[in-house]
Amino acid sequence: MSLLERTIAAVGPLDPAASAAAAERQRRLAKPPGSLGRLEVVSIQLAGLAGQCPPPLVEPVATAIFAADHGVHAQRVTPWPQEVTAQMVLNFLAGGAVVNAFARQLGATVRVVDVGVAGVLPAADGLAIRKVRPGTADLAVEPAMSRAEAIQAIEVGIGIAAELVGEGHRGLVTGDMGIANTTASAALIAAFTGRQAEAVTGRGTGVDDITLRHKVEVVDRALALHRPDPADPIGVLAAVGGLEHAALAGYLLGAAAARVPVVLDGVIAGAAALVAAALCPDVLGACIAGHRSAEPGHAIALSHLTLRPLVDLELRLGEGTGGLLAVPLVQCAVRVLHEVATFDSAGVSEKG
């Protein structure tokens, strides 16, 4: 079996006994039943993922930022120059990006992965060079990549998840960087959800009305050209995806196979989760939607996946920033199962 096949085979459903034990424990803690709202749901999910109650504390945490370029940049779907992808990778490595500031605040490690940046990046601490190809082809005129390249990029993501878990991380966060990647995300989301390009395509970094209309046309044209079949997830990914989408899909599968929770950032991760869930529906047991971005396709992707975001602050930055913001919420949710007294142990009277 290939690494991808082995990984999918290793992903299993949540353990219902551990989830039930967490739900029961939540009822016995010295607080009104249900009063922790959606954090109780998270704690029950993660007990099921770990197969034990309480599940391990969600720390230390690492964010992997998968960086890649996009041939569809040639279609002028964004006013940002393509070299910003590589420039931002250098900024991540220098610690000067928002994701770095958030990671320092939250005590998370940042790993940058070149899975397909156009141009050669210098070796650096914190940078894993796993370039599958120097950017995709232009999905508006030809497949973005071959099926073999899509699988190779997925396996890069699987490998990074395994490395980070092997280093002892007990929570993963998705990150991404790739100028024009909201266009590929929109195409993926349209392909998997059956929604129109117009519904799932947004302003990304903040394009104007004319560029937005053009972006919708480009996505429409790509869908008409490739007619992607959601029953063939690798085919969809190869036709209209990005190398970072492929790697992120693998990263989610790798986290799920290791039964370590992975917090999704924004629309890029949402598109990648559609790929991963199409390959292996049980992957969602390891996934927590960190936030809802301002990009319209993101809410559609999350709804399709029946994932509810924890944070909704109108972020549209990417990099992993929205995922990181949700990490303390997840950590608190799990810590409750470890540390909070029951009515009995605290000597607190229950309601009459």
Add this chain to the structure above:
Amino acid sequence: MSLLERTIAAVGPLDPAASAAAAERQRRLAKPPGSLGRLEVVSIQLAGLAGQCPPPLVEPVATAIFAADHGVHAQRVTPWPQEVTAQMVLNFLAGGAVVNAFARQLGATVRVVDVGVAGVLPAADGLAIRKVRPGTADLAVEPAMSRAEAIQAIEVGIGIAAELVGEGHRGLVTGDMGIANTTASAALIAAFTGRQAEAVTGRGTGVDDITLRHKVEVVDRALALHRPDPADPIGVLAAVGGLEHAALAGYLLGAAAARVPVVLDGVIAGAAALVAAALCPDVLGACIAGHRSAEPGHAIALSHLTLRPLVDLELRLGEGTGGLLAVPLVQCAVRVLHEVATFDSAGVSEKG
């Protein structure tokens, strides 16, 4: 002047120059303009509060839990015994409550303040005994407290804020404990917003339909009895408030006077913020709504105050838990202004 009068006099508006500098800095950072959404708004507010850009990092953080009992408990507005207030104080001091678990996760200090618990609590580390009276009178049949007691309790909160800031804390969080305090909160919110008891009264810890209808009637009866005048905030507080509401109002004023941000927890803090803002509208410059609780009066209070909550996870626990969850979001928002590179300094190209 009294401590209350001096504190109100010390609260000033946000500094527009520092806020403008933060807004300008956000535009120059290496990210799409506006892409941090509501975190940018928070960073601009806190620069204006500090009168400098960047404002100080929001750490270390302390939560003060103001605990008090309520005479209206006699009206059977809750199935929980009154002694749970004191029992939960002991649980906070033992570190066994949810607020303790969250505080440990987030590195925050917890200070418990007995501002009016019925019964005598033993001296303990972390407990400030500032009892104004052993619980309020029953607001359904008489004023909950005298005006002098209301002012005394407000000044307890002012003092606690000053102590915590004096110890070096650069972010405060509100916390509260008091069986039956959602009933007093509903009466306060109705008095200040002009909304009906039915709209602002909720299930609190989870009361059944019959108890909820009864609770609405009790709030209605109290409003008819006292006819509280929102132009006289101390009078409203004395008539239908709780000692912890009074102390929390003072805590907000004390934070604002020290120009230190204070994150509000749920409906109890929202009701207290109505009191504080009625006494001194500029207090809101220091306030950040941490979360929106499941209690219906909370959204009404926040809307009246034009505060938008950062987290919305259907929590209805109190203790300070929802406020603590928002702390890392606020910390991340401020850290961005300190640490993120500009386009120039990072060598990142701007959009064409």
